[in-house]
Amino acid sequence: MTLPAIDWAQPWLVPYRADGEAAMQAVAHGDGGVATALQRIRHASAPDFVGQDALPAGHAYEAHVFRTRTVPTRDNLHDFFNGLVWLAFPRTKRRLNELQAGEIARDGVGATRGPLRDALTLFDENGALLDAPPALWHALVARDWHTLFIGQRGLWREARLLLFGHALLEKLVTPRKPITAHVLLLPAQGENGEAALDDALVAGSLDPQALKRKPFVPLPVLGVPGWWGANEAAGFYDDPTVFRPSPGRGIPGA
Template sequence: MTLPAIDWAQPWLAPYRADGEAAARAVAHGDGSVATALQRIRQASAPDFVRQEALPAGQAYEAHIFQTRTVPTRDNLHDFFNGLVWLAFPQAKRRLNELQAAEIARDGIGATRGALRDALTLFDENGALLDAPPALWRALAARDWHTLFVGQRGLWREARLLLFGHALLEKLVTPRKPITAHVLLPVHGETGPAALDDARVAAALDPLRLEHKPFVPLPVLGVPGWCRDNEAARFYDDPQVFRPLAGRGIPGP
C-alpha cells in the first residue's frame, strides 16, 4: 500500500505525529501492510495489529478484538489512523471496545445499533476532547460561534482540542470547512489537562451517560490557528457550517 500524502505539520496531527511518521515510513519501506507497520512501533499497552484476513468470516469486528486482543487492520487510511489512536489512547480505546463487545454479546448484530452503540461509534469515529476555560465551554455549548471564536478568541491560547475519532482524522487529510467533530462534554464540569489523559477519558466513558450522547458539535477548522482563513471574522458567517442551536433560526447539526 502507498499512503496518500499526509501533512504532519497540521496542528490536529500533533498528538499523533511521532508514531504516524514512523508508521508511514514503515509502510513505505516494509511490506506495505498497515498492520505490520503499526505492529512494529506498538508499545506493550497497545493490542497487536493483524491483517484483516485474521478476522473470521461472519465474526463481529468489535467482538473479535475483545476476544483476541488483536485489531484486524486493512491497508487503508481509515485503519491507519485507527491504529494511531489505539497507540495514543489504549485505555480509552479498550474501554470503547469492551462496551461495544458487551452490547453485541447481549443483543447481537442487528439493523440498528441502539443508543449506546450509536454513541460509542460516534465517539470512536468522530469524537474529540477539549481542555478549555469555562467561557469557551459555555459558548460552545450554546453554539455561540461569534463569542467562541471572535469575542473570546484570545482564550484559545489557554485551550487544547484533541481529535480522537479516526474517521475525523482521515477526513482532515483533505481539510474542508464543514468537517465537524463531536466534543465529549466534561464530567460534572471538570476541565483541565487531565481531561485529555488516557485513563481519565476511559473512566469518563460511562454507558449510562453515553446513552444520552453527551457531545456538542464543533467545526474544527474554526479553531484559531487551525486554518488561515479563519483569521477573518467573516469566516464564521456561514450558517450552513456554524449553525445555531435549534430554535434560533436554523436547525442545529
C-alpha cells in the same frame, strides 16, 4: 503499498505525529501493509495489529477485537488512523471496545446498533475532547459562534482540543470547512500528557448511561483559532451552513 501524503505539521495531529511518521516510514519501506507497519512500532500497552483477513467472515469486528485482543487492519487511511489512536490511547480504546462487545454479547448484531453502541461508534469515529475555560465551553454549547471564535478568541490560548475519532482524522487529511467533530468536555486531570488523559477518559467520560444520552456538542474544527489560516478572514464564521444556530436544546454537562 502507499498511503496518501499527510501533513504532520497540522495542529490536530500533534498527539499522533511521532507514531504516525514512524508508521508511514515503515509502510513506505517495509514489505507489508498498514498492519505490519503498526505492529513494528507498537508498544506493550497496545494490542497486536493483524491483517483484515484475520477477521473470520460473518464475525462482528468489535467482538473479535475483544476476544482476540488483536485489531484487524486494512490497508487504508481509515484503519491507519484507527491504529494511531490505539497507540496513543490504548486504555480508552479498550474501554470503548469492551462496551461494544458487551452490547453485542447481550443483544447480538441487528439492523440498528442501539443507543449505547450508536454513541460509542460516534465517539470512536468522530469524537473530540475539549479542555477550555468555562466561557468557551458555554459558548460552544449555545452555538454562540461569535462569542466562541471572535469575542473570546484570546481564550483559545488557554484551551486544548484533542481529536480522537479516526474517521475525523482521516477526513482532515484533506481539510474542508464543514468538517465537524462531536465534542465531549474533557475530564479534570492533573497532567496534560496522553497517558494521563487516557486514564482520565476511562475514569470520567465513558459512563455508559451518560453516553446513551449522546452528550456531544458539534464543533466545526477548522474554526479553531490557529488551526486553519482561512479563519483569520473577516466573514469566515458568517456561514450558517457550517456554523449553524442552536436548536434550543441543552447539552448534558453544560
